[in-house]
Amino acid sequence: MxxxxxxxxxxxxxxxxxxxxxxxxxxxxxxxxxxxxxxxxxxxxxxxxxxxxxxxxxxxxxxxxxxxxxxxxxxxxxxxxxxxxxxxxxxxxLEDVNNIFSIEDQIFRNEQIKSVRNILSSLSNEQSTCLILKFSGYSYEEIHNATGIPKNNISQIIARGKKKFLKLYEGEGDLNVL
Missing domain, CATH: 1.10.1740 (Rna Polymerase Sigma Factor; Chain: A)
Structure with a gap:
């Protein structure tokens, strides 16, 4: 009992x-x-x-x-x-079909999203993961626990990842995301 x-x-x-x-x-x-x-x-x-x-x-x-x-x-x-x-x-x-029903703004936004995802995928796994977690609101401690990356390295990885991201993003267009 x-x-x-x-x-x-x-x-x-x-x-x-x-x-x-x-x-x-x-x-x-x-x-x-x-x-x-x-x-x-x-x-x-x-x-x-x-x-x-x-x-x-x-x-x-x-x-x-x-x-x-x-x-x-x-x-x-x-x-x-x-x-x-x-x-x-x-x-x-659908190779031969053109999407004639698209709205210009939606196309632009989809291109931006695609661009950001492509750039994130071109970063190292550590950089993209740390950037996503940091900009999702996670602390360095939580990022360390999630990824196993030493806490001392996280800020440097984020800074380098952000710099590389901005360089690549500005190369594709003149918009600043971060």
């Missing part, structure tokens, strides 16, 4: 901790995913998926923010890879 109470109490504590973590990290995870994916709906969907994985995990997580960030990044990258494959299939099917 005591064992059942302990199990129920542990489950209750886990649910209370989940609620606290959900309220604390939801916006941070959402922002990170929005920066990676550029879509409100997609960022919301994947944010929910991240928290479902967190809720269902059996392991004890020491650094919740870092764990959530890593899961969010992995899910976003999986989605981006799948999107690339889907887009390639669509491009092959």
């Amino acid at each position: 005591i064992k059942i109470f302990r199990i129920l109490r542990r489950k209750q504590l886990k649910e209370e901790q989940f609620q606290i973590d959900y309220e604390k990290y939801y916006t941070v995870v959402y922002k990170q995913l929005y920066y990676l994916l550029g879509s409100n709906e997609l960022a919301e969907d994947i944010t929910q998926e991240v928290f479902i994985k967190y809720y269902n995990t059996k392991e004890d997580i020491e650094f919740v923010g870092a764990w959530l960030s890593k899961v969010a990044t992995n899910l976003a990258l999986n989605h981006i890879r799948g999107e690339k494959r889907r887009l390639k299939r669509e491009e092959n099917m």
Whole structure:
């Protein structure tokens, strides 16, 4: 009987901790995913998926923010890879069709998003990850926990990544994003 109470109490504590973590990290995870994916709906969907994985995990997580960030990044990258494959299939099917229904502003915005994603993919993995996490609101400590990069190196990686990003971005157009 005591064992059942302990199990129920542990489950209750886990649910209370989940609620606290959900309220604390939801916006941070959402922002990170929005920066990676550029879509409100997609960022919301994947944010929910991240928290479902967190809720269902059996392991004890020491650094919740870092764990959530890593899961969010992995899910976003999986989605981006799948999107690339889907887009390639669509491009092959629609090679001869011009998109005459596009709105000029939407085209411009899509080009900007594509440009930013291309530039981020041309940066080193460390630089792009650190830039995304930093501009998603993560502290150096949380970036260190998520990536395993020594804290002393993070600011230098971000500075170099930002400089390289701006140089590449300005080379494609005269807009400053960061």
